[in-house]
Amino acid sequence: MERGWCLGDRCRNAGRDHGGQRPLQHRQYHSSRPRLGSGRKRGTHRRALGRSRGGFTSNLHCLADALGRPLAFHLTVGEAADCKAYEELIGLPERTPDALLADKGYDADAIRANPAARKIEAVIPGRSNRRVKIEHDQALYKQRNRIERMFGHLKINRAIATRYDQLANSFLGIGHLATARYWLKFVQAA
Template sequence: MGRGDLSGAEWERLRPFLLVSNRRCGRWRDHRQVIDGILCRVRTGVQWRDLPERFGPWKTVHERHRLWSADGTGERLLRQVQAAADAAGEIDWDISVDSTIVRAPVCGRCPHRSAAGPRIKGGRTGGTPGRNAVAEPERPPGGGGAGGEGLGRSRGGFTTKLHLSADGRCRPLSLTVTAGQRADCTQLKPVLEKIRVPRPGPGRPRKKPDSLAADEAYSNGPCREYLRRRGIRHTIPEKTDSQAARLRKGSRGGRPPGFDEQRYKKRSTVERAINCLKQHRAVAARYDKRGYVHLGTATAAALTIWLRF
């Protein structure tokens, strides 16, 4: 067992949910060896061709990661681990949401070819918006977010944005990927609707948290209305300009939104969850060409957090 590999107990938590074979490819190569290779690449950010030989053929590891990112196997494993934690009462359902920018490496003024998105008709790449940009390609299975493959221009340069929710113990519950210039508030609904923790027995998966904390980026009417409609207690500070506009209207401006200062202090859990995710070099910098593969990389990092912390 090498550094970062699955321990025996961790492997036993994943093994029951992995298929031994499929109709198209026959019997799979040893899942544990391949998963160890995927986790090594996620942790170190090394190129696939440079994976150590003990993980087997690098192309097998890469293709398994790409396939599991596309068909949702990574998310299914994450949900099963979350379900076991929820059955043991180990999930703090006072959650927080936020986002983080992930830089796509650049060489001079051009995006790194590993993160430039797939090549499309006309010779341009799908994730490089420009003045004379052509139509974006279709979104791949698993979702690449806005901006073709979840790549766009923002003040940070050529970036991807990773949106997530985290429980009260700093572990990611759900993840989405968009282009770097997308506003955080547009992804509140997708992030919350991806929370699906299965029950240990019959019954619907749990989707609703006990409470939610978020920063001012989520302080607008549609976000608050969505949370009220779902009956989710929330703590979101009011923006200064919104407060000034409400005060100018006098009694017509209505009451200020409720704000629990002590509850808001727990929002730091999502910041610490982001820090844990970005300890993985393949998450801190985007090297994946396709948006859904980068989401699969972030999901693999989240899986290791749930297994080990």
């Protein structure tokens, strides 16, 4: 007879597996992922977190107007180059800007050619390892400090400075709320 089946008085171990482990049958579907989902729910792809020297980080890229007020955000993983966010942000403004102020992370020949084709002045300092040095308007480049100050104002919110939210959508939502608070300062002054 098979194990677990018995006759008469010898049914002490009936229904037991004699020490073997039986899985609990509490799932409707017997697999590790949801049936209608496109894959696993978890993962760093939804978090926009990437490994860098400082651990898991992310980069928040911003498109701002001439006064340093944020217009749009784009979130990338920590190890991604800054120039990867250029395509996402450059097509967003309704009005064509006069100049593009960016730091050395955006110094690439393709990025310099794109604003030139759109008749936008590219004010990007060259990297130190560039063979051919490229001049830029230093007086105009000093206005880029406005966006750095804007990031400082946004980081007053502790949730942005320390990135409490794990999911990228939640973090961008907090960024948009902080931006709305930042814009209210300009609306009250007007």
